[in-house]
Amino acid sequence: MTPPTTAAVQPVHPQDHLLRTDRIPHIWCSGCGIGIVFGALMAAVMKSGTPLDDVAVVSGIGCTGRMAGYIKLDSFHTTHGRAIPFATGLKLARPQGKVVVASGDGDLLAIGGNHFIHAARRNMDLTIICVNNFNYGMTGGQLAPSTPFGAKTTTTPLGSPDEPFNFCALAAACGATYVARWTALHVRRLTNAITEAMNKKGFSFVEVIAPCPTAFGRRNKIRRALDLLRFYYDRSVVKNQLDPGEATIDFDHSLAVGKFLDIERPTFLDHYEMVNRGEVEAWPATGVDASAAGKRKAG
């Protein structure tokens, strides 16, 4: 057998200045899509033009939750499901900051689902990157809120009886101002989406369909990372501006990807400041006519 090869001097990768290189290689498996998303995030941080001291990356628990530990910026690896409320506190304490939440689908939308919908409702100015690998990878591949109906995981050995969420539809319905979905292989468009999301004022959401060959692919007969990466890409159909409610993840017909939503809406802090300045009319805006009370019959 040939002895292992090691370069005398390790070459400097163009993204090394944003990496905690003393922690690389990272813990993600061979062929895991999280590394691609992480690379896209680092590229987007640079492209967005945000001063690096202003960027914070917050994550929860799980494989994707480890992103915060590899980026050489202010980074916070919090508790399971609580990245969004932690990020809310960071943002409100330092409104000029650009707070990015990067976590997995289980973290953000199962245990953290309540925080997700309320942060979207308030239009908290956060950038949410959700790596969707259809299962809980860190713990060995259990059912996630994204697991396709019928897919096998260690806790659904005969196939999942659950219907999965459509995260993009959920985000849009709850009040997000930017919603996009790409697969990991759409890496350039993904980078653009994260850049736009970072520069968007409001709750912006980017979902990334990413291969988990070790835990998810293996149990569902797509063992090779390369095959899984291609499987998602081949089934994707770019449908920009598609109604997020129709942006289904349907592996048989159409796995919709694209930028589904990009709208303007005042953020929580915009509204908070307006209210505190007394600029918000008392509710109800139409006023109450006391003389009309009781005139209309009920029923």
Added chain:
Amino acid sequence: MSKAVLTGTHFMNGDEACCEGALAAGCRFFAGYPITPATEVAECMSRRLPQVGGVFIQMEDEIASMAAILGGSWGGVKSMTSTSGPGFSLMMENIGLGVCTETPCVVCNVQRAGPSTGLPTLVGQGDMMQARWGSHGVYEIIAVAPSSPQEMFDFTIKAFNLSERFRVPVMIMADEVVGHMNERVVIPSPEAIHLVERAKPSVPPEQYLPYQAGPEGVPFMANYGDGYHMHVTGLTHDERGYPVMEVWAQEQMTQRIVGKIKNNLEHILDYDLVCMDDAEVAVVAYGISARSARGAVLAAREQGIKVGLVKLNVAWPFPEDFIRDLSGRVKAMIMPEINLGQMVLELERLSQGRCPVSLVSHPGGGIITPGRILAAVRESLKEAA
């Protein structure tokens, strides 16, 4: 007059005094969720914080509230939340994150009777052991126990100062009676209020070790945005803040976060002694029960009974050495508390049979009257004779 420090004499309830104490301490971020009997803290904060340039947010639950104040603190702003038993239970995991990441913040628990939903509008002191042990794993915590609206004001400032100095979540273990009673509260001038701010690093970022022990074992804390690009994690970490899944790192980290409390007890412990010089019986009490105990002690003294009061202003860490020593000097120790026996276990543990320890208990829903404590004092002296 400063808008943040309402210098003067006021008539307000304990929850409002807690809010004013927080503002006087420099708190500018509050995230909370309504719960009886702590709601007035949040209501007061929602009105007052915008007046002083702070931010109030009502979160979707107490889990989010606790997570948000940790974020607020890392954003460089003194942060707090308030709750009662059910919410306190929900906060426990993120209190542990605060302990592990050494995040200064203050959690006010206006205790009601439990378990579960219990008696929402009525007093309890049943969360005392939860305050100490409620989050999982190995740690030390600081908890203050106010017994009046004035102490709600004073001890809230104390809680912020301790949390900034030792980088640990500090609990204000109040109770429904203290929270809801209206009394005179004197707010001093801003100059007369001593404030402590977290120690920040002075080294350049490349030399900064975010979890290296600094003075008193407490690391220097960089805030988000200071340019230190630090990593903060609830995983066991080394001095760099990097996760290290090794026993030596667990040993190093836990010994330090426990040690920074245990090795600085002289700066943390706080108790008042009333009539203790010649006391043959010591009543050890905290919170609203300390006021009943004070009444009982003063009444007993009028009858010539040699009894004194040890009023715990800081309930955790417990004054172990003092109580151990005291147990050899008195004939009995008595703990009144509105639960069926929690802090009294500390007395039993520390006295080691040197003197009898008795509990005056109440399951929750009402206070312990001075008469019951006085009766227990008489009983203990009878048994000792």
Added chain:
Amino acid sequence: MKYWREPLDLDRIKVTRGRVTVVLDRCKGCEFCISYCSRGVLAMSKKFNRKGYHYPEAAEPAKCVNCHFCEVICPEFAIFSEDISDTAG
């Protein structure tokens, strides 16, 4: 390069030249870069790195046009390309 029809402005197009570098010990052998290199520059090495993975090497280095796709698709930050148009002429 072969064209199905000759572009009208072929004489004005300057195709960039690139050089790929592999950070050997970061590679985990997923083959993404090899599969998605549009010019077929890369091939799996028969050698192993320190972690026991085969890694890519530039089998046809002259074909690299510095598109950076290997760089952005690599989950390991283990490969990148640099422009050498000037030096390669």
